[in-house]
Amino acid sequence: MSDKHTEEKKSYKVSFYLKNPITCPVCGNIFKKEEMLTGRGRLITKDITDELRRRYEPSKKAGELMPLIYPVTVCPSCYYSAYHDDFPNIKDEYIEIALSQKVKRHHDITLIFPIVDFKKPRNIFTGTASYILSVSCYAFHPKESTPTFMKALSALRAAWLFSDLEQKYPGQNYEKVGIFMYKKAMGFYEQSIEYAQTGEERIDNIKHFGPDLDKSYGFEGLLYVASMLVYKYGDDPDPESRIKMLESAKRTISKIFGRGKSSKSKPSFILDRSKDLYEEITAKIEELKTG
Ligand SMILES: [Zn+2]
Numbered sequence: 001m002s003d004k005h006t007e008e009k010k011s012y013k014v015s016f017y018l019k020n021p022i023t024c025p026v027c028g029n030i031f032k033k034e035e036m037l038t039g040r041g042r043l044i045t046k047d048i049t050d051e052l053r054r055r056y057e058p059s060k061k062a063g064e065l066m067p068l069i070y071p072v073t074v075c076p077s078c079y080y081s082a083y084h085d086d087f088p089n090i091k092d093e094y095i096e097i098a099l100s101q102k103v104k105r106h107h108d109i110t111l112i113f114p115i116v117d118f119k120k121p122r123n124i125f126t127g128t129a130s131y132i133l134s135v136s137c138y139a140f141h142p143k144e145s146t147p148t149f150m151k152a153l154s155a156l157r158a159a160w161l162f163s164d165l166e167q168k169y170p171g172q173n174y175e176k177v178g179i180f181m182y183k184k185a186m187g188f189y190e191q192s193i194e195y196a197q198t199g200e201e202r203i204d205n206i207k208h209f210g211p212d213l214d215k216s217y218g219f220e221g222l223l224y225v226a227s228m229l230v231y232k233y234g235d236d237p238d239p240e241s242r243i244k245m246l247e248s249a250k251r252t253i254s255k256i257f258g259r260g261k262s263s264k265s266k267p268s269f270i271l272d273r274s275k276d277l278y279e280e281i282t283a284k285i286e287e288l289k290t291g
Contacts, residue, residue, distance in 0.1 A: 012062050013037060015070070015121060024075035025090050026098045031077075033084065034122055036070050043067065045214070050273070051228060052221060053160055054212040066164075067213050068157055069127020072134045076118035079105040081133035085207070086145045094140035105133060112177060124165060131158035135184070146201045149209075149222070152188030155181050156211055156225065182233040189226035193252065220256045220270045224277065227252045231281055239288045246285050253278045 017032040024031070043065055044057040058064040074081040080090070080098055090098060109116060109132065113125045120126070131154040138147040138154070162178030195201040196219070209216045211225055230249040236242040256274045 014062060014065060022073065022087065024078060024080055025088050026080040026095055027075060027078040027102065029075050029077035031075065031119075033073055034070060036065065036067055038067075048212075050277075051156070051160070051232075052211050052217060052225060054214045066124060066127060068161060069122045069124060069130070071213065072130035072154065074118045074126075074130045074133060078102040079109065079118070079133050081130055081137045082141065082145075083134070083150065086138075086141060086150070089142065089145055090137075090140045091142050098137070098140050105136070108136075109133060124161060124168070128158055128161040128165065131155070131161065132181075143201050144205055146192070146203070146205050148188055148195055148201055149192040149203075149206055152185050152192050153210055155185035155188055156229075159185060179233065182229060186226070186229035186233055189222065189229055193223065193226055217270055220274075223252050223256050224270055224274050227274075227277060227281070231277065231284070239291065243285055243288050246281050246288075250278060250281050250285075253281070 015034050015036050017034050019032075021030050021032050023029070042059060042062055044059055046055040046057050048054055056065065056067075071083055072081050073084050073087045078099065079102065082089070109129050112132065113129055116126050116129050118126055118130075122130075134154045135151045135158070138145070138150045141147040141150070159178045159181035162174045162181060165172070165174040166178060192201065196203040203219055203222075209218050209221050211217070211221065217224070227249040230245055230252075234242070234245050234249075236245060253274050256270065
């Protein structure tokens with residue numbers, strides 16, 4: 001690569017700062033939020049993974065763009081974090097405790113990423129860290145913000161970014177942390193289905209189910225991802241309990257079939273994928289039974 005080319009890539013603008021500053025509801029720090037520029041032709045879409053993650057081709061002009069590193073707002077001073085719309089909505093009674101945990105948040109994140117700086121433009125390290133921080137900070141949010149689902153989504157996206165990190169920088173234990181985050185996501189997804197059923201956290205309060213940014217797959221997507229996570233990451237050394245987990249995942253998927261024909265909110269894409277997953281899980285259960 002010529003020096004000129006490198007120079008061009010360096011100066012290519014990938015993000016910008018929103019004009020109106022944000023005030024951190026926890027520490028009062030004032031800062032600006034960074035967003036990715038989303039002009040025509042910047043993002044070249046590739047495929048969608050079995051976890052409903054959208055993949056992109058690097059563009060010749062801009063190189064690799066990572067839309068996933070921007071959605072979580074992080075206060076660069078106290079590291080309080082939440083998705084943009086939820087950021088101001090911390091419960092009043094939790095502000096003091098959230099502030100008192102500032103040092104803990106800094107410390108915990110440096111155990112994974114020794115150097116992170118949220119004053120600088122986002123990169124894959126701060127992007128991944130933003131999701132981990134938001135998992136802990138949603139504990140301070142009211143149930144109207146569906147905190148359990150937001151934790152699930154953040155844990156899943158963190159796991160995705162850890163798999164990218166593992167590819168870019170192998171041998172740094174990123175895969176191991178990633179699997180830990182997948183398991184966290186699995187637990188939160190399961191809990192969020194439970195809360196949807198009991199009414200503890202209303203699913204219709206969720207604005208974007210994701211799981212990725214480009215598309216929201218609705219409640220069906222949530223059910224699908226929850227079952228997929230159990231199938232892929234819900235290992236249990238005891239075959240009996242593993243079978244129980246998988247059977248429960250099957251019941252979750254059958255809720256997708258039970259919710260009527262495909263519609264705008266339930267693309268046939270999810271139905272087809274769910275049928276495949278149902279069959280894979282059935283085969284896995286058979287294997288364990290005869291194993
Ligand atoms: Zn703050």
